[in-house]
Each structure stands twice: as C-alpha cells, then as structure tokens.
Amino acid sequence: MEKDVFDFVLTFISIIWEAFPFVVLGAVVAGILEEVVPQQALAKLIPQNRLLAVCVGGVLGLVFPMCECGIVPVMRRLLRKGLPLGTCVAYMLAGPIINLVVISSTYVAFGPHGIGNEMVALRVGLGFLVAVTTALIVQGQYATHGNKLLTPLAAPQQTKGPTPEVIAKDEASQVHPSQNRAGESKPFFQRIANISETALHDFIDIMVFLTLGACMAALVKGQFTTETVESISKGFPAVTILGMMVAAIVMCLCSEADAFVAASFTTLHPSAKIAFLVLGPMFDFKLLLMFTRVFRRRVIVTVFLSVFIQVFVYSMAVHYLWSYIVPTPTAAVVVEGGQ
Amino acid sequence: MAHSHAHSHDEGDGTFFQDQLFTILLSAGIGVVAILMYRSNMLERILVQGFWKPVLAGGITIVVLAFIRAIALWQLAGKASPAPVEQAADHGHAHSHAHSHGKEDCGHDHAHQGPCEHDHSHGAKETSHAPHGDDEEEGHEDHDHGWSPWKYIVLAIPIVLFALNLPKNGFSESRLDKEIKGGALQQNPKRLALAAFAGSPVMTKALRKTEPTLRNLRFKELIGASAVLRLQEDYEGDIGTLRGQFYRLPGSDREFTLFRVNMTCCAADSVILETRIVAPEPVDFKPGAWVSVSGVISFQRDEAKKKWVPVLTLKSNDDVQPTEGTTDIDGV
Numbered sequence: 001m002e003k004d005v006f007d008f009v010l011t012f013i014s015i016i017w018e019a020f021p022f023v024v025l026g027a028v029v030a031g032i033l034e035e036v037v038p039q040q041a042l043a044k045l046i047p048q049n050r051l052l053a054v055c056v057g058g059v060l061g062l063v064f065p066m067c068e069c070g071i072v073p074v075m076r077r078l079l080r081k082g083l084p085l086g087t088c089v090a091y092m093l094a095g096p097i098i099n100l101v102v103i104s105s106t107y108v109a110f111g112p113h114g115i116g117n118e119m120v121a122l123r124v125g126l127g128f129l130v131a132v133t134t135a136l137i138v139q140g141q142y143a144t145h146g147n148k149l150l151t152p153l154a155a156p157q158q159t160k161g162p163t164p165e166v167i168a169k170d171e172a173s174q175v176h177p178s179q180n181r182a183g184e185s186k187p188f189f190q191r192i193a194n195i196s197e198t199a200l201h202d203f204i205d206i207m208v209f210l211t212l213g214a215c216m217a218a219l220v221k222g223q224f225t226t227e228t229v230e231s232i233s234k235g236f237p238a239v240t241i242l243g244m245m246v247a248a249i250v251m252c253l254c255s256e257a258d259a260f261v262a263a264s265f266t267t268l269h270p271s272a273k274i275a276f277l278v279l280g281p282m283f284d285f286k287l288l289l290m291f292t293r294v295f296r297r298r299v300i301v302t303v304f305l306s307v308f309i310q311v312f313v314y315s316m317a318v319h320y321l322w323s324y325i326v327p328t329p330t331a332a333v334v335v336e337g338g339q
Numbered sequence: 340m341a342h343s344h345a346h347s348h349d350e351g352d353g354t355f356f357q358d359q360l361f362t363i364l365l366s367a368g369i370g371v372v373a374i375l376m377y378r379s380n381m382l383e384r385i386l387v388q389g390f391w392k393p394v395l396a397g398g399i400t401i402v403v404l405a406f407i408r409a410i411a412l413w414q415l416a417g418k419a420s421p422a423p424v425e426q427a428a429d430h431g432h433a434h435s436h437a438h439s440h441g442k443e444d445c446g447h448d449h450a451h452q453g454p455c456e457h458d459h460s461h462g463a464k465e466t467s468h469a470p471h472g473d474d475e476e477e478g479h480e481d482h483d484h485g486w487s488p489w490k491y492i493v494l495a496i497p498i499v500l501f502a503l504n505l506p507k508n509g510f511s512e513s514r515l516d517k518e519i520k521g522g523a524l525q526q527n528p529k530r531l532a533l534a535a536f537a538g539s540p541v542m543t544k545a546l547r548k549t550e551p552t553l554r555n556l557r558f559k560e561l562i563g564a565s566a567v568l569r570l571q572e573d574y575e576g577d578i579g580t581l582r583g584q585f586y587r588l589p590g591s592d593r594e595f596t597l598f599r600v601n602m603t604c605c606a607a608d609s610v611i612l613e614t615r616i617v618a619p620e621p622v623d624f625k626p627g628a629w630v631s632v633s634g635v636i637s638f639q640r641d642e643a644k645k646k647w648v649p650v651l652t653l654k655s656n657d658d659v660q661p662t663e664g665t666t667d668i669d670g671v
Contacts, residue, residue: 009500009506018607020369024396195404196404203401211493225518254604260601
C-alpha cells in the first residue's frame with residue numbers, strides 16, 4: 001500500500017511539474033493579450049467566412065505553438081478578445097497536434113518503425129479534420145445559444161449595443177471603452193501590474209484543475225499498465241482502438257511525449273496508435289477539468305462526443321485501409337502478425 | 340478612465356484582499372518550490388533534463404509576477420478607503436463600488452471618465468458607486484474574486500509534497516511487479532535448428548556468429564531491433580553489452596530481466612524497457628541493482644505477450660557485473 005502511494009505521488013507530481021512551465025507561459029501570454037491587444041483587433045484578422053475562420057484556427061498552432069495545458073488560458077483570453085468560438089475551439093483541439101514540435105516528435109518516435117511519414121500525415125490530417133468538424137458543430141451551437149455556452153470568464157467582452165448611459169459617458173471619445181482600453185496610455189508599472197494580476201489569476205485557476213486532473217489520472221493509471229491495454233484488446237480492432245482511446249484519456253500525456261509511448265505499444269495496429277495520438281491532446285482527465293473554466297457543460301459534452309466518435313470512426317477506417325495507406329508490410333504489422 | 344469588468348460581485352473588501360493575498364502566497368510558494376526543486380536536483384526524479392530549465396524559468400516568472408502583484412495590491416490597499424456598502428450584494432474591489440446584478444456575472448463594461456461619483460443601471464437596477472480614482476481600477480476585469488479556500492488547499496498539495504521530500508526516486512517494486520511479467524520464451528525454430536547445426540560454441544541454444552561483432556547496446560536499440568525481423572537477423576549472434584537494473588523473475592534463479600525506465604518527458608510517460616538475461620549459474624542481486632551484462636544476442640517469442648523479446652545469453656556468470664547507476668536518459 002505504501003509503495004502504491006509513492007508510485008501515485010510520483011506520477012501525480014510529474015504530470016503537474018511537466019505542465020507547469022506551459023501553464024505559466026499560457027498565463028503570461030493571456031495576461032499580455034488581455035492588457036495589450038485591443039478588443040476585436042484579433043477578430044479583424046480572421047476571415048469572415050465561417051469555415052475558413054475555423055480552418056485558420058486549426059492551423060494556428062503552426063504560428064503560435066502551445067501544448068494542451070498552456071492553450072486553455074490563452075484560448076480563453078482570445079475568446080474574450082472577440083475571436084470566434086469556432087476558431088478558438090479549432091485552435092484548442094488542433095494546436096497541440098499541428099505544431100512543429102509535436103510533428104517532429106511523432107516522426108522521430110515512429111521513424112525507426114518505418115512508418116514515420118504515414119503516422120505524421122495521419123495524425124495531422126485526422127487531428128485537423130476532427131478539430132474543424134467539432135469546431136463547426138460548436139460554432140453552430142453558439143449561433144443558437146450565444147454566450148450561455150461560455151463561463152463568464154470566457155465570454156467575449158461586450159462591444160455592441162452599449163447602454164445609453166455608457167454611450168453618454170463616452171461621448172468624448174466616441175469609442176466604446178472596451179475597445180480603447182488596451183490601447184490607452186498608462187504608466188508602465190500599471191500595465192505590468194495588470195498583466196501580473198491577470199496572469200496570476202489564470203495561473204491559479206488553471207493550476208487548481210490541472211492538479212485535480214493529475215490526481216485523477218495518477219489514481220487510475222496506478223491500476224493500468226501498458227500490458228493491460230495490450231491484453232484486453234488482442235484480436236478485436238474496435239476494442240483495441242477503444243482501449244487506446246481510454247488509455248489516452250486516463251494517461252494525460254503531453255502531446256510532445258505521447259508518440260513515444262504509443263510507439264512502445266509494439267504489438268498494436270497503427271490504427272489504435274493513431275486513436276491514442278489524436279484523442280489524447282484533445283481530451284483527457286486534466287483537460288476535462290480545465291475546460292470547465294471556459295465552457296459550460298453543453299459545450300464540454302459536445303466537444304467530448306464529437307471528438308470521441310470521430311476519432312473512433314476515423315481510426316476504424318484507418319484500420320481497414322491501412323494496407324492501402326502503407327502497401328509494403330511494415331515492421332509493426334509484420335511483428336503483430338506473429339511471423 | 341475607461342475600464343471593463345466581468346466579475347462576480349458577491350464578496351466584500353476583506354474577502355477580495357484575502358483572496359488576493361492567498362493568490363500571491365500560493366503562486367509565490369509554487370514558484371519557490373519550482374526553484375528549489377531545480378536547485379536540489381529533485382526534478383531528476385520526475386522529469387527529463389530538457390524540462391528542468393523551463394521549470395526553473397516558470398518558477399522565477401511566477402515569483403516575479405507575485406512580487407509585482409504584491410506591490411500593486413499594497414498600493415491598492417493604501418488607496419482604498421472605507422466605502423459605504425449600499426446594498427446587500429456588496430462586493431469587494433479596492434475601488435469599492437457597490438451594486439447588484441441580476442445574473443451571476445454580467446461581463447459588462449463600465450466607463451469612467453476620471454474620478455467619478457455616479458449611478459448607472461444594471462439589469463434595471465439602480466446602483467451607485469463610491470468615488471474612486473483614475474488609477475486604481477485597472478485590471479480587475481473578468482475575475483471571480485470569490486473566496487474559495489478549497490482552491491488553495493488543492494494548490495498547497497505540491498508544496499506540501501515537496502516539504503515531505505516526495506516523490507521518492509523511481510518506481511517501487513510493486514510497480515515493477517505489475518509491469519514486468521516474465522513469460523516463457525520460445526525460440527524461433529529456424530534459429531534453433533541453425534544453432535544445433537552450427538554446434539553453437541556457447542553452452543546454450545543461442546547461436547553465436549563465427550565472427551561476432553561486439554556491440555555496446557542501448558535498450559531502445561535492442562527493443563527496436565526486436566520489432567523488425569530484418570534487424571533481428573543483423574543483431575542475432577553478435578555479442579552485446581548492456582547496462583541496466585536487475586529484476587529477478589519468479590520461478591527461476593538463472594533467468595532475470597535487465598530493465599531501464601525510459602522517460603520521454605516525465606515519470607507519467609515512463610515505459611519499462613526489458614531484456615531477458617539467461618545465465619549458466621544462479622544469479623543474485625538486489626532488485627533494482629545496476630549491473631552490466633555481456634552475452635550473445637538473440638530474439639525469442641513471448642507467446643503470452645505475443646511479441647519478440649531480446650535475450651542476452653551469458654557464457655559465464657562473470658559476464659554480469661555490478662556497475663554504477665545512472666539517470667542519463669540518453670543512454671537508455
């Protein structure tokens with residue numbers, strides 16, 4: 001029992017400290033965004049076409065690479081700055097996959113198995129597809145429910161239809177205050193103080209739920225070994241894929257590291273590894289709790305169902321089409337076949 | 340001066356300052372722990388080297404932010420004057436306005452042109468603000484300043500664990516027992532026939548090449564080779580030297596597992612890499628002891644796991660020697 005507690009603490013604390021620098025980075029970026037970027041300035045850069053806007057969100061990680069822990073506070077601030085919800089959701093889901101660091105690590109992990117290019121292409125392609133589709137669904141919900149889908153902390157700052165009183169107060173500037181706040185001149189210390197307040201607030205807010213998520217992950221992971229996943233999934237592709245999807249949710253791995261873990265499941269078909277690699281950065285225990293700081297339950301359920309179902313369906317497709325994707329039998333498949 | 344607000348207004352001044360004080364203390368505490376973990380090499384136990392400096396940088400950043408916030412809060416507290424609480428749903432900001440909202444949080448914007456003393460409406464309710472100055476209201480936007488002690492208890496956990504010198508180094512035997520299950524191995528029949536035909540020079544069924552290459556092996560290299568049949572043929576029959584940790588397999592005193600914990604980023608993503616060792620005589624070391632082993636490389640089938648396992652077959656027990664431990668991940 002005592003040994004199990006030590007193992008739990010080791011896993012639990014390692015998840016927290018691994019994510020810590022990225023949470024700090026995310027919080028600082030969020031603080032700067034809040035203080036410096038004028039309201040709606042970012043929104044003006046996004047295409048008006050809804051699909052195009054979501055697609056831009058899907059590849060935003062190439063320009064602003066963030067891991068899944070750091071991306072949540074940044075995304076929340078982007079939402080407040082008026083970036084469309086669909087774009088933010090696409091960025092949040094695809095960003096941890098479609099960035100150069102993760103693409104490189106995936107290639108390095110699977111390169112020795114002779115399927116580096118295929119795994120990178122599938123991970124990026126399916127990650128983009130799942131993220132964009134989910135974002136479009138959420139965007140559709142937003143059209144119906146509006147800001148009720150978001151927590152107050154994430155709801156965009158009001159820029160339209162200020163009350164008559166507000167307009168009266170701002171006659172002099174002719175601009176709504178929320179639009180000029182970030183651009184207005186302030187003492188340097190005031191700006192730094194504001195950034196520090198926002199950053200610390202976001203840091204605490206996210207760290208709390210990261211800690212709870214890490215605790216949950218460590219508890220479950222203690223009962224769960226790589227052998228368990230492999231043994232329950234032998235011979236049944238659907239069970240294998242579902243097993244790896246559950247593993248992704250439970251293990252809460254960083255998207256930079258998960259490819260190496262997936263590659264270590266040498267007996268599994270690549271389709272199950274793809275399920276693990278696409279789902280993990282989009283949804284796991286710690287992210288579930290962190291999402292509650294941004295979204296209401298309806299969005300969280302939608303995101304979960306959309307991501308989960310899509311990843312399963314696409315992975316099954318990969319399973320049956322694998323021989324067309326990689327015509328030459330690869331090491332991974334040959335060994336799985338027991339030759 | 341203009342500013343925007345979107346926070347819950349259900350706490351008093353005291354609660355606001357209490358909340359901010361705990362935010363600063365806990366943030367700084369976590370930052371200091373990050374710095375101390377770096378200085379005390381405790382990070383070695385949980386993260387690969389590439390993460391140590393980012394953790395240190397994160398710790399320093401958080402401490403600096405907490406320091407700045409502490410100064411700002413100190414100034415704010417100095418400026419704050421007792422404000423009349425005009426409604427039941429009082430809320431606490433240094434600029435002390437007191438009004439009520441129909442909703443939990445309205446995310447609205449207020450406009451203030453200089454020091455003001457005004458009323459404005461929210462949700463059809465008249466509210467009144469106490470006077471406040473230009474420079475004190477900045478930066479309270481969209482924050483839920485509600486006093487939630489449970490948050491700080493949760494955040495104190497990493498600090499408390501550090502104070503208790505936890506986590507310990509490496510996984511326990513209990514975890515190793517779960518991960519390492521030495522099933523019976525079955526040699527490739529073709530290799531077995533070849534070994535018999537060649538009259539293997541070692542006292543085992545492993546086939547040694549007539550002119551074997553001496554290889555300084557790494558676990559990843561060997562595991563990688565076991566997954567690719569072509570590579571198996573390249574390695575098989577050569578003499579390999581491998582350094583790792585000893586783990587006795589149940590039911591046998593001549594076979595043991597040599598393992599290394601391969602951490603990609605953190606302990607949570609650790610994978611145990613194993614190589615089976617077959618010795619001619621009984622071998623006994625403490626579980627987890629570091630040993631260096633030299634033997635003939637072969638690959639055998641673990642039918643229970645349905646995968647190939649790398650095996651080093653020793654010529655004599657002198658081929659296994661105690662050695663220095665290492666946390667060098669590159670050597671895995």
